[in-house]
Amino acid sequence: MSTRSHQLRLARRPHGPSVPQDFEIVEVPLAAPGEGEVVVENLWVSVDPYHRQVFDTVALGAPLEGRALGRVLDSRDPGIHVGDVVLHRDGLRTHAVTAKARVIRPEAGVPLEAHLGILGGTGLSAWVGLTTIGGLEAGESVLITAAGGGVGTAAGHIARALGASTIIGVTGSRAKAERLLSGPFDEVIVYRDTVLADELAGRDVQLALDGVGGDQLEAVIGAMAVGGRISWVGGISGYTVSTPPIAPRNLFDLVHREISLHGFLVRHHLDERERYEAFMTPLVADRTVPVEQTVVDGLEAAPSALSGLLSGANYGKHLVRLAE
Numbered sequence: 001m002s003t004r005s006h007q008l009r010l011a012r013r014p015h016g017p018s019v020p021q022d023f024e025i026v027e028v029p030l031a032a033p034g035e036g037e038v039v040v041e042n043l044w045v046s047v048d049p050y051h052r053q054v055f056d057t058v059a060l061g062a063p064l065e066g067r068a069l070g071r072v073l074d075s076r077d078p079g080i081h082v083g084d085v086v087l088h089r090d091g092l093r094t095h096a097v098t099a100k101a102r103v104i105r106p107e108a109g110v111p112l113e114a115h116l117g118i119l120g121g122t123g124l125s126a127w128v129g130l131t132t133i134g135g136l137e138a139g140e141s142v143l144i145t146a147a148g149g150g151v152g153t154a155a156g157h158i159a160r161a162l163g164a165s166t167i168i169g170v171t172g173s174r175a176k177a178e179r180l181l182s183g184p185f186d187e188v189i190v191y192r193d194t195v196l197a198d199e200l201a202g203r204d205v206q207l208a209l210d211g212v213g214g215d216q217l218e219a220v221i222g223a224m225a226v227g228g229r230i231s232w233v234g235g236i237s238g239y240t241v242s243t244p245p246i247a248p249r250n251l252f253d254l255v256h257r258e259i260s261l262h263g264f265l266v267r268h269h270l271d272e273r274e275r276y277e278a279f280m281t282p283l284v285a286d287r288t289v290p291v292e293q294t295v296v297d298g299l300e301a302a303p304s305a306l307s308g309l310l311s312g313a314n315y316g317k318h319l320v321r322l323a324e
């Protein structure tokens with residue numbers, strides 16, 4: 001069993017978007033596991049937009065965290081055995097000593113890494129946004145921003161499976177738009193090629209899931225039907241700016257068009273996980289829903305992956321594969 005780990009750390013604090021030179025990989029000895037802890041070799045590690053916010057506060061020299069799937073090498077948790085695969089939060093390192101790990105049971109037809117994407121917190125965020133918060137009903141029209149990302153691609157599939165009528169996506173490139181159109185999306189708008197607010201004005205959308213905020217949230221408000229609901233999952237356009245965006249400037253439309261705007265954090269809706277997994281696992285297993293992801297290999301690829309998140313480098317869930 002390895003007694004050492006390679007950890008990703010911040011070498012310096014980024015100002016604005018991070019660049020690969022902001023990171024360093026350091027080799028450290030692994031501590032012995034305490035009661036209730038397990039030693040894991042990480043197989044898959046998730047990189048997420050929230051990491052950029054972490055970079056503003058995490059201590060320089062501290063290992064970066066992240067959701068990960070790891071194989072158990074040693075266990076002092078009576079419910080977890082050597083050889084189990086567990087989901088935990090001590091990612092962005094090759095090996096970890098971690099507590100509060102959850103065993104993932106393999107399912108026929110389901111790739112392991114789907115538990116960090118469509119079947120993990122990313123898919124659950126889309127589910128909660130569309131159902132618990134958004135109350136999606138069959139026959140309703142849906143608008144999804146950041147449609148080519150992990151949450152957006154999952155949301156498209158969930159909306160289609162729940163019987164949405166028209167699904168409109170917003171993304172940053174023609175290549176992503178084509179992939180989305182070959183899946184569940186009926187129309188995709190490339191925001192870099194157009195004035196999004198003009199494109200979306202008066203669309204009478206019943207439910208929107210917005211992960212971008214700022215100008216795009218303003219355009220989304222302009223797209224909503226009277227009585228429409230906006231489920232606000234994130235504000236990625238503002239994650240590297242020091243002053244909050246001025247938009248949306250049309251907030252008063254919420255009043256006279258009776259539109260609701262409801263933000264949420266998926267971690268407060270984990271009670272939905274079982275219901276979501278029961279819904280989505282068979283759809284992934286029989287390939288009705290593809291596992292859409294961008295994979296890079298090795299911890300040394302993580303700095304570029306983390307830095308590329310805010311410039312749209314990924315299609316689907318962005319993952320780092322550390323071992324088979």
Ligand SMILES: NC(=O)c1ccc[n+]([C@@H]2O[C@H](COP(=O)([O-])OP(=O)(O)OC[C@H]3O[C@@H](n4cnc5c(N)ncnc54)[C@H](OP(=O)(O)O)[C@@H]3O)[C@@H](O)[C@H]2O)c1
Binds near residue numbers: 125318
């Ligand atoms: N509330 C919660 O609990 C929760 C949970 C998970 C995620 N989130 C949030 O949900 C959003 C999507 O997350 P994700 O996991 O899907 O991220 P992701 O896979 O990294 O996808 C996000 C996409 O947003 C687009 N984007 C980046 N910067 C942008 C900008 N300035 N303007 C417009 N689009 C931009 C990029 O694609 P393009 O090429 O299209 O620009 C990027 O691929 C994020 O805001 C995230 O923080 C919130």
